[in-house]
Amino acid sequence: MRFTKLTLAGMVIIALGIVGCNENNNPVNPPVTPNAPTGLMATSRNSTTVGLKWAAPATGAVPTSYTVSYTMGSMPMTQDVSTGTSVDITGLTEGTMYSFTVKANNGTASSVASDTVMWAPAKRLTGTYKLYSSKSSTNGSGLSFSLASVLKIDQGDKWDICFDDKDGKSLVGSPGVSGYVDNNYSFPNGKSAKIVAIGRDYLGVNTLDDVYDVQALNVAPSAGFQENLKDLSTVPDQTKGYGFVVRSKVDAQNVNFAKVLVKSSGTGFVQGTGNDKYIEVEVSYQTLPNVPYALVAPLDRIEKDRVARQQITR
Secondary structure (H helix, E strand, O other): OHHHHHHHHHHHHHHHHHHHHHHHHOOOOOOOOOOOOEEEEEEEEEOOEEEEEEEOOOOOOOOOEEEEEEEEOOEEEEEEEOOOOEEEEOOOOOOOOEEEEEEEEEOOEEOOOOOOEEEOOOEEOOOOEEEEOOOOOOOOOEEEOOOOEEEOHHHHHHOOEEEEOOOOOOEEEOHHHOOOOOOOOEOOOOOEOOOEEEEEEEEEEOOHHHOOEOOOOOOOOOOOOOEOEEEHHHOOOOOOEEEEEEEEEOOOOOEEEEEEEEOOOOOOOOEOOHHHOEEEEEEEEOOOOOOOOOEEOOOOHHHHHHHHHHHHHO
16 A cells, blocks of 8 residues: 555656646747838938837737848848837938838847838038028028028029018028019029929928928929929918928039928017018038938839939939
8 A cells, every 4th residue: 555655646746747847848929020110201310310210010019129221332231229119320321322121029029121211311501590681781691501601692693592571571492583583583793593492391390300201302303393482471380490392403404402491489480670580490401412302112113213313323
């Protein structure tokens, strides 16, 4: 009888050991693969930095981190983002288009890549740029992107944008259709005015760092290149800044892109009093010709052909 009890006890111990070994050998449940992030957008911080932001997947596993992938020449690069849904990518080259995607991670499981955004870093003009009323005798009314300076009327042929209040309005935009020129696009000194077109605009932003986009831009200066001025009094939200894309025509084949933000005082865009009224602007500028701010990928055939032509002519 004693032998039987010991035998039974031993069998129980062995059985428990086997069960324990089986439990230890069971694989841990793999993490659930999250869905891809959505809404990837970009902005140019400066000539070497692009800011990205995206939205977390609305359904599925909650991501624990993200991985941004981008091309630097022929070499793919990655950057991990442990928290949040935005990141600044530094060390880039001005005027170079980069392809950006982002994946969501849940532990070791990664989603498929988001849609691609193609973007180029751009020079951020530093300093305070105030464009004054045409009635001011001491200050300039136009801004040159390439010179990064506010210029007076005798340098008006170098203006890329101007502040035009000559008819009692508050206009900003192309010098070529402003009150500073006659019907021949000439300033009083006989020099020709710069021709620029205002494209996509942005409402309710306080700084260009807030202007994210994926908008494809048309770089052809001869295709639909319409000069215009924006009447600031018609902007619906006067409490925050108003931004817009500018294409400045260099010649028949080339344009330079810029983004301009007209700052708000909190109640309106025009500041100062009397002859010294002014608007204050912030500018991001592509110093190389024909480099737009964004291309939506996948590119359609027209955009692919345009990019190919652009690469051949460089």
